[in-house]
Amino acid sequence: MTVGEPLAVLTKVTRSVVLPDHGTLQILTGVDLTVYPGDHLSIVGRSGSGKSTLLNILGLLDVPTTGLMTFAGEPVERMGEKRRAQARGSAVGFIFQQFNLLAERTALENVMTPLLYARGRQFWQRERLAAAMLDRVGLGSRLHDRPSKLSGGEQQRVAIARALVRSPQLILADEPTGALDIATGAYVMDLLAEVAAESGAALVTITHDPKVAALAQEHFLLQDGQLEPGLRVAA
Numbered sequence: 001m002t003v004g005e006p007l008a009v010l011t012k013v014t015r016s017v018v019l020p021d022h023g024t025l026q027i028l029t030g031v032d033l034t035v036y037p038g039d040h041l042s043i044v045g046r047s048g049s050g051k052s053t054l055l056n057i058l059g060l061l062d063v064p065t066t067g068l069m070t071f072a073g074e075p076v077e078r079m080g081e082k083r084r085a086q087a088r089g090s091a092v093g094f095i096f097q098q099f100n101l102l103a104e105r106t107a108l109e110n111v112m113t114p115l116l117y118a119r120g121r122q123f124w125q126r127e128r129l130a131a132a133m134l135d136r137v138g139l140g141s142r143l144h145d146r147p148s149k150l151s152g153g154e155q156q157r158v159a160i161a162r163a164l165v166r167s168p169q170l171i172l173a174d175e176p177t178g179a180l181d182i183a184t185g186a187y188v189m190d191l192l193a194e195v196a197a198e199s200g201a202a203l204v205t206i207t208h209d210p211k212v213a214a215l216a217q218e219h220f221l222l223q224d225g226q227l228e229p230g231l232r233v234a235a
């Protein structure tokens, strides 16, 4: 689904890092990408090709070395660190391979965490919103369990609820099924695509798994620091 104003636009974006020997590693050499609300994109590429680097830039965790990027119409080069953190908190949800849940907190407390930084209704009704989101991912009866009591697939569903609870415009998933068996991974990925679509958010998934990539509407290969466009499948 491609509707409305683009959410993120990257034009000739590069990212390089200075190495300890003072050499420069060019990770991204010229990435062009436009993400619209409701898009579901997948990015594949071999290990070390720069997928996480690109995801970090899309999620405002990192900035391009050169090139242009806008996020919700705002030029990223003009956003200071504080503004980027604010935009990231309210507009971006991250899902990682290893779930990254707080071990000492219950499922409900984990999902409430992003709402502690929100304002108004999202803050005051954080417990109700977190419980409703956990219910949506099928964990309404596991609110008070800690991660150690949950299976890998259940933990990733908690992480999905946490990523979506602030109704982000952009969901970034870095190998979301990488730590799950095939059947559980397929179930979790279907659920993620479904809840993202319901919310109208864009979903960008990095994956090694062709089956996970196949769920997306548009496919990209990251190679030699650039994105090779793939097929855009009609929604």
Ligand SMILES: Nc1ncnc2c1ncn2[C@@H]1O[C@H](COP(=O)(O)OP(=O)(O)OP(=O)(O)O)[C@@H](O)[C@H]1O
Pocket (backbone or CB within 6 Å): 017, 019, 025, 027, 045, 046, 047, 048, 049, 050, 051, 052, 053, 054
């Ligand atoms: N801050 C940094 N300093 C030095 N090298 C870095 C830095 N960040 C990333 N790299 C290197 O840049 C390359 C791209 O890293 P990145 O993590 O983006 O790749 P990836 O495609 O996500 O890899 P994987 O699939 O293995 O997770 C790698 O070779 C990595 O070692």
